[in-house]
Amino acid sequence: MDVLFLFRIKEHQEEMLRSEFPEIRFLFDRKTDDPAIGSSEVIVTYGTDIDESVLDRAKNLKWIMVASAGVEHMPLGRTAELDIRVTNVRGIHKTPMAETMLAHILAYRKKLQDVYAQQSRSEWNKKIRGTELLGSKALILGPGAIGGETGRLLQAFGVRTYGCNRSGRQAEYMDEMVSFDGLLEALPEMDTIISVLPSTQETKRLLGREHFAAMKDTALFLNFGRGDLYEEQVLIEALEKGRPSAAVLDVFETEPLPADSPFWKMKNVTVSPHISALSGKYVERSLEIFIPNLRAYLDGRTGEMINRVDPERGY
């Protein structure tokens, strides 16, 4: 049985897989035009290089393991028709992403950029006044694994957390829940608004002019989900009007962010080049999801495989 990786992993990880699964032929660091696509039963990919033409050639394919949380570039309609199961690695991003979001939130509230700027001028000035997280309110759009971990950390700082999902059903580490329908009403209360929503038909353009207009003029907005949550021009105008007060953006409609995007030069915007999920431990954690799933697959216990992607919901 062939298992083909469309990316590179470390040598000791290759050896570990070969010794754990001696019955499998692993093919590492291949491209989608590799002839072995035709014989592979399992393909492991970051999820941006699989299109229908790859599926047409993958005659033996039964399972695609996507080493990413977002699967919006995957032809999920076609994999469903062909009965190819798709799993992802949702959950493994939660630590680096939640830590990174907390870093940005705290850096903003404690005005660290002002501290750095003063130092660059050798200026001792005690006028910088941070504000506190304790007692503030945060709304988290998408309170799943990543949003929940972010909520858990915010709660440790004494922040009241409001999870926001389609139905408003309870989610972990959220003090209160809000449905998508109740979002507009909840926004005026919030000090921090975070989105970690995936890109789906329901989340595209979920935020419009009226949502930003409803935010406090002291609110910090973070988008660590996907860039099509709003039209970027709408957010740019909102930030120019001062609601929200500032934004930290790790995702954009077009990535890399074009050189002429106004975001680069805006004083109240932090541009992060879609790095918040990256960590030295990324592949290691992906394999921790993959290995038990591969074992279950080989043993015919496919019902026990975790992180199945629902092709209808798109996550």
Next chain:
Amino acid sequence: MDVLFLFRIKEHQEEMLRSEFPEIRFLFDRKTDDPAIGSSEVIVTYGTDIDESVLDRAKNLKWIMVASAGVEHMPLGRTAELDIRVTNVRGIHKTPMAETMLAHILAYRKKLQDVYAQQSRSEWNKKIRGTELLGSKALILGPGAIGGETGRLLQAFGVRTYGCNRSGRQAEYMDEMVSFDGLLEALPEMDTIISVLPSTQETKRLLGREHFAAMKDTALFLNFGRGDLYEEQVLIEALEKGRPSAAVLDVFETEPLPADSPFWKMKNVTVSPHISALSGKYVERSLEIFIPNLRAYLDGRTGEMINRVDPERGY
């Protein structure tokens, strides 16, 4: 009875005190040369303006309330001789200080200054790799109210906390304890080393060349206690050698930090102008300590007064 404030508070706070204690004459925003020093039974100060000459003139003084945690500028030997009780506001700094330390630790680990620098060049480059707090180790010199709150937050991030005090006796939110004698041996394990120690005879120059040399070349050192914990030249040389990897300093031997201090220009140093305890809520929280103490004092329940300063220990 006269209660004299050596600083200004807000008008609504003045009114609140007058209505809570109609029997007291409050004198706000006075200087130490004010004649009312002679009649005042209680003086409220930030703690840097009381010297023995003030005490000589304060013939009726029974209690000095210091609206600061550090009392190293107070003539504690003389107040003890004169049987003047001294209280401080230790504990009120814990939230702004712990939040600020977490901001700096996370900003360092997630390389936010690199993110800001890339943005200033409109550069999209995903090579920035943050490291994780999860699973790291932090040593906290001075695991009292502030150190404990910092430990609590670090634990929420999955950091193993090592408290370090004179005796090694257990302290809250510390997974393990180290005595001052065991410090040198513990340092090579630590990813983050934090000091929030007050300035006392025992903490002055507690860290020497050998302590910094024992730190990892990836360790982050933070001093949010007092600047005389080491000779600054020793820390400068240690940072030039790369152990610790970087330092965030909120306190210095001389404040304001002199314009010719090498710290200003060092790439691996963040200079913070002793602002980490400041918060819009500072005076409000000081009064929350002061009011019940004043009530206890008036009622003769002086044994119930909190935050007494021990003149021998100096905190």
